[in-house]
Amino acid sequence: MSFSWKSRIPARVANAQPYVPGEQKNDGGWIKLNTNELPYPPSPRVAEAVADAAGRLRLYPDPSGTPVRDVIASRFSINSDQVMLGNGCDDILNICVRTFTEPGDPVGYLDPSYSLYKNLIINHGARLAPICYDDGFGFPMARFKSTPAKMLILTSPNAPSGVAFSSDQLASVLEKTECPTVIDETYADFSTWTAIDLISKYPQLLVARSFSKTFGLAGLRFGYLIGSPDVMPYLHRIRDVYNVDRLAQAGALAAFLDTEYYRLKHTELKATRNRFSDLLQSQFGWTVYPSSTNFVFAIPKDAQGNENPTVARDLYTFLVAHRILVRYFDNHRLIASGLRISIGTPDEMEKLTQILLEWKRQDKPAS
Numbered sequence: 001m002s003f004s005w006k007s008r009i010p011a012r013v014a015n016a017q018p019y020v021p022g023e024q025k026n027d028g029g030w031i032k033l034n035t036n037e038l039p040y041p042p043s044p045r046v047a048e049a050v051a052d053a054a055g056r057l058r059l060y061p062d063p064s065g066t067p068v069r070d071v072i073a074s075r076f077s078i079n080s081d082q083v084m085l086g087n088g089c090d091d092i093l094n095i096c097v098r099t100f101t102e103p104g105d106p107v108g109y110l111d112p113s114y115s116l117y118k119n120l121i122i123n124h125g126a127r128l129a130p131i132c133y134d135d136g137f138g139f140p141m142a143r144f145k146s147t148p149a150k151m152l153i154l155t156s157p158n159a160p161s162g163v164a165f166s167s168d169q170l171a172s173v174l175e176k177t178e179c180p181t182v183i184d185e186t187y188a189d190f191s192t193w194t195a196i197d198l199i200s201k202y203p204q205l206l207v208a209r210s211f212s213k214t215f216g217l218a219g220l221r222f223g224y225l226i227g228s229p230d231v232m233p234y235l236h237r238i239r240d241v242y243n244v245d246r247l248a249q250a251g252a253l254a255a256f257l258d259t260e261y262y263r264l265k266h267t268e269l270k271a272t273r274n275r276f277s278d279l280l281q282s283q284f285g286w287t288v289y290p291s292s293t294n295f296v297f298a299i300p301k302d303a304q305g306n307e308n309p310t311v312a313r314d315l316y317t318f319l320v321a322h323r324i325l326v327r328y329f330d331n332h333r334l335i336a337s338g339l340r341i342s343i344g345t346p347d348e349m350e351k352l353t354q355i356l357l358e359w360k361r362q363d364k365p366a367s
Contacts, residue, residue, distance in 0.1 A: 012125055019119045022327055031351060033342040034325040036159070036187075036295050038216035040265045040345070043258040046217070046251045053250035061246035064236075068253045072224055075256070076196050081229045084236065085244045089186055089210035089223035093153065094120050096206065096225070099238045100151045100180040101126045108149030110140075112160065112332040114184065117153050133334060137161045137289060139169050144176055152181040157191050160329060160340040162291035164191050167198065174202040180231075182206045189214040189262075190270060191292035196226055203228045213294055215255040215262060222252040269294055273343045279353065284360065287338075295342045297335070303360070309336040315359060322355045 006014070022035035065085040073080040086092035093116070101107055103125030109117045111130035121128055129149045134140050137158065154173070157164035174181060183195045185207050196207050206227035212218035222244060225235070244252075255262070273291060280286040280298050287299035287307065302311045309330060316328040316339060327340040343349065 012122060016119065016122055019116045023325055025325065029323055031324045031344060031348050033295075033344050033348065033352065034327045034340075035218075036213055036293070036340075036342045037218050038213060038265070038294065039269070039343065039348065040216060042216040042251070043255055043261040045254040045258050045261075046215075049250040049254035050220075050247050053246050057246060059246070061242055061244065061249055063241050065244055065249050068249055068256070069224075071253065071256055072226075076226065078196075078199075078226065079229060081232055082199075082226055084225045084227075084232055084239065085249075086208075086223045086225065086239070087243045087248070088212065088221040089184065089208050090116060090120075091221075091243060092208045092223045092225045093117070093182065093184065095235055095238050096153075096180070096182050096208070097121060097124050097126065097151070099235050105150040106148045107151045107153065108147045109153040110155055110158065112329070112335055113153075113155040114159055114186075115331075133158075133161075135334070137163045137334065139165045141169065141172060144173050147177070149177075150179050152177065152179060153184060154181065155184045155186075156195065157187045157292040159187065159293065159295075160327065160335055160338075161289050161297045162187075162293040162295055162340075163289050164193075164292035167193055167195070170195055171198060171202075174198070174205060178204055180204055180206065182208055182225075184208050186210040186213055187293035189266060190273075190294050199227060203230065206231070211252055211255060214266075215252070216265075217251060217255060220248050220251050222248045268346075269343055272346055272349055276341075276343065276349050276353075284356065295340055297338050297340050299338045307337055312337050312339055315339065318359050319352075319355060322358075324352055324355060 068085060069080045069083040072083050086095065097107065097120045101124060104127060106127045106129035107121045108129040108131050111132045118128060129147060131140055131143045131147055181204055185194060186209065188194050188209065195205065199205050206225055208225050209223060211222040273296060277288045277291060277296050280288050285301050289297045299307045300311055300315045301307050312328060316326060319326055329335045
């Protein structure tokens with residue numbers, strides 16, 4: 001018998017395009033502004049809590065994460081049975097797709113946005129139903145009226161643009177659609193509002209959040225979902241029983257409770273973001289989208305005033321040559337001429353600014 005794995009793999013898996021994460025450099029000397037990590041270490045309380053929990057690793061973790069769910073519920077003035085934990089926000093989104101759709105169902109998502117959505121939808125055998133932003137990342141309200149989606153995933157604030165839509169815009173969508181609607185609020189703590197307040201009025205609404213960006217815990221993997229208590233039992237049937245380990249629960253609880261530490265870090269980051277955005281516009285003449293996140297999306301302009309994919313790609317290559325990582329996307333016309341730049345420490349952003357000035361000087365035509 002001659003066994004071949006190739007003949008045993010379903011076509012949707014064999015033809016799937018894997019998610020491509022931002023590049024991770026293992027050697028030192030790089031300024032890493034390409035994956036939107038918090039540029040500051042987590043609260044010191046996190047390491048203490050994780051070290052304490054490590055002494056009980058022979059025991060299974062709390063399968064539902066009751067202590068963490070309780071503090072999250074208290075923070076948002078909801079009940080604990082409205083909260084579900086996940087192994088990062090990606091796990092939460094995967095559970096939602098598997099719970100709310102059958103293979104072949106269309107799943108709507110704003111396009112462009114987090115590219116993992118496509119993988120989650122295709123891997124489940126569902127169909128892609130993208131809802132494209134208007135030019136300039138205007139909210140495409142009219143397109144929601146005609147979507148065939150059986151489920152919606154909406155990112156606010158959006159990645160990679162950093163633009164947030166408003167509470168009124170979301171409410172208008174929810175008035176027009178009755179399908180399960182998941183708002184990915186990975187970056188909401190850098191914004192000014194949350195969709196959580198709308199859940200009591202719109203039972204089809206769920207809000208997913210991550211600890212990777214807000215709490216500087218990208219390496220720990222922790223996220224949570226808030227929704228109606230009526231839907232949670234169905235989600236728990238799909239969720240792996242021990243999907244969040246003991247160390248992640250302990251670290252997340254410590255981080256969530258240290259509100260003052262993160263308030264100060266977020267205030268500093270937003271100030272740095274706003275200064276950098278203003279500088280790109282005033283000193284470089286770039287187009288910069290208004291950011292409600294921990295990054296900015298900007299359209300670089302060369303000395304001749306060109307804004308196009310070639311300029312963006314050339315600048316990306318120039319930055320890599322100077323050991324600075326940002327993110328360049330060439331897979332959608334709305335973002336192919338821009339760069340997504342994570343906000344680092346003030347020192348890192350100053351170093352980036354100096355390299356951008358060098359690029360501007362070398363790009364200047366000879367007189």
